[in-house]
Amino acid sequence: MPQIQAGEPSPNFFLDGNFSPVFEERDTDEMEVIGEIPDDLQGHFLRVGPNPVYVFSEAAYHTFDGDGMIHAIEFSEGKARYRNRFIRNEGFELEQARGDWVYKGMNSLMDPAPSRVPEGAPNSKNLANTAFAYHNNTLYALHEPSQPTVIDLPSLSTVGPTDFNGKLEHPFTAHPKIDKQSGEMMTYGYSFQAPFVRYSVIDKEGELVHTTPITIPRSIFMHDFAVTEKYTLFLDFPITLDIGRAISGGPAVDFEPQYGSRIGVMPRYGTDADVRWFDVETGVVIHTANAWDDGDEVVLLASRSNTADIAGAGTSEGNNLQENQGRLHEWRINLATGSVVERSVSETPCDFTRVNDDFACHKTRFVYAGIFNTERAFTFDGVMKYDGETGATVEFRYGPDRHGGEAVFAPKRGGTSEDDGYLVCFVHDEAAHQSECLIIDAQNLTAGPVATLIMPFRVPYGFHAGWVGTH
Numbered sequence: 001m002p003q004i005q006a007g008e009p010s011p012n013f014f015l016d017g018n019f020s021p022v023f024e025e026r027d028t029d030e031m032e033v034i035g036e037i038p039d040d041l042q043g044h045f046l047r048v049g050p051n052p053v054y055v056f057s058e059a060a061y062h063t064f065d066g067d068g069m070i071h072a073i074e075f076s077e078g079k080a081r082y083r084n085r086f087i088r089n090e091g092f093e094l095e096q097a098r099g100d101w102v103y104k105g106m107n108s109l110m111d112p113a114p115s116r117v118p119e120g121a122p123n124s125k126n127l128a129n130t131a132f133a134y135h136n137n138t139l140y141a142l143h144e145p146s147q148p149t150v151i152d153l154p155s156l157s158t159v160g161p162t163d164f165n166g167k168l169e170h171p172f173t174a175h176p177k178i179d180k181q182s183g184e185m186m187t188y189g190y191s192f193q194a195p196f197v198r199y200s201v202i203d204k205e206g207e208l209v210h211t212t213p214i215t216i217p218r219s220i221f222m223h224d225f226a227v228t229e230k231y232t233l234f235l236d237f238p239i240t241l242d243i244g245r246a247i248s249g250g251p252a253v254d255f256e257p258q259y260g261s262r263i264g265v266m267p268r269y270g271t272d273a274d275v276r277w278f279d280v281e282t283g284v285v286i287h288t289a290n291a292w293d294d295g296d297e298v299v300l301l302a303s304r305s306n307t308a309d310i311a312g313a314g315t316s317e318g319n320n321l322q323e324n325q326g327r328l329h330e331w332r333i334n335l336a337t338g339s340v341v342e343r344s345v346s347e348t349p350c351d352f353t354r355v356n357d358d359f360a361c362h363k364t365r366f367v368y369a370g371i372f373n374t375e376r377a378f379t380f381d382g383v384m385k386y387d388g389e390t391g392a393t394v395e396f397r398y399g400p401d402r403h404g405g406e407a408v409f410a411p412k413r414g415g416t417s418e419d420d421g422y423l424v425c426f427v428h429d430e431a432a433h434q435s436e437c438l439i440i441d442a443q444n445l446t447a448g449p450v451a452t453l454i455m456p457f458r459v460p461y462g463f464h465a466g467w468v469g470t471h
Ligand SMILES: [Fe+2]
Pocket: 130, 131, 174, 175, 223, 287, 464
């Protein structure tokens, strides 16, 4: 099929309404501002997501297949500038040059149509459409089957994928962890073939200094992990990947609860033999919030659900949102006694969990997360803040027909405490066909935004957000 019709209705949920892509690349400071942009908000708000141009099949398109596009707002001295850019890796450029699809997409890999991938070209697109990491003064756009893509700031132009001077030997998760106290970045990648997981540490100068395989019994969709000051945690939860199953007509990705769930704990520079596995209640974790050491215990906070509708990303028929929308959950793993105590800590269905990144891998009191709409999949109605000291969850809801994405925590310039900053997110008003950027005081969510930027262009729903401070 030729180019997607940007902004037109589609029978495919992930091409319809505000999931539909935009094609223009813009650069403007002409946003109407309601309220006042705080002048201690200094840096780049970044949001990446799938923005497909050419697709093999509109019906079979999966949201994980969309070409990456970054929408960014640079805040400085109370002013804002917006830019959006495609991420221009090789696969994207091949399709641009051809003016049609070259790559079929994950739901059409078994389609008998002849391949269009030219000899010597990568056999899949590095979409870089999922999330960001900012480490060693370098911005990476991430896509978990691929290498990280270096992006220039503030231009958002694509520098290209990196293999860390030939040392990166595995795919690179969309959710690496950066310990700002040590300056290290911890990462891993999973694959269909053994070793199913490999893990690496990148030092504060950007040098990859440690890699080890991690043995698990089968290939799984391991979207996130967690890191404390001393330990790295791997989540062996049973969303399985099976090419053989796909070839025989079954799902490539499936939830198989009979395999149970366990968490592996390994010293930061450990190897496979050092991993201690702890059985936990069977469930699904897509995103962790943070983890830290507490005496003999390792504490993990993540959004957890009982089951998953992975193939449909929540849109499949018969999908039970109540069962597969996550809620904040705490695990306390005692390394001295071997016991695990786990509990749900908030009733609010949520995902896109964030903390103040300055405290990642160390104890945090607060978690921020998108609040799920309980009627429509992949839809967020507001943002919440969980307080681990009081146990309370406070919420801000965007209002009727208004849905948002991930809200990122932006520390105030000169901020003094963990929650001294702002939550920044894009919201789309589906009734008014209007996209906005909200700036919310993280110490006063319920008051609503201190500033709302009315976007002159539509900003489609996307995946993760990021913040790069410039103070
Ligand atoms: Fe993610």
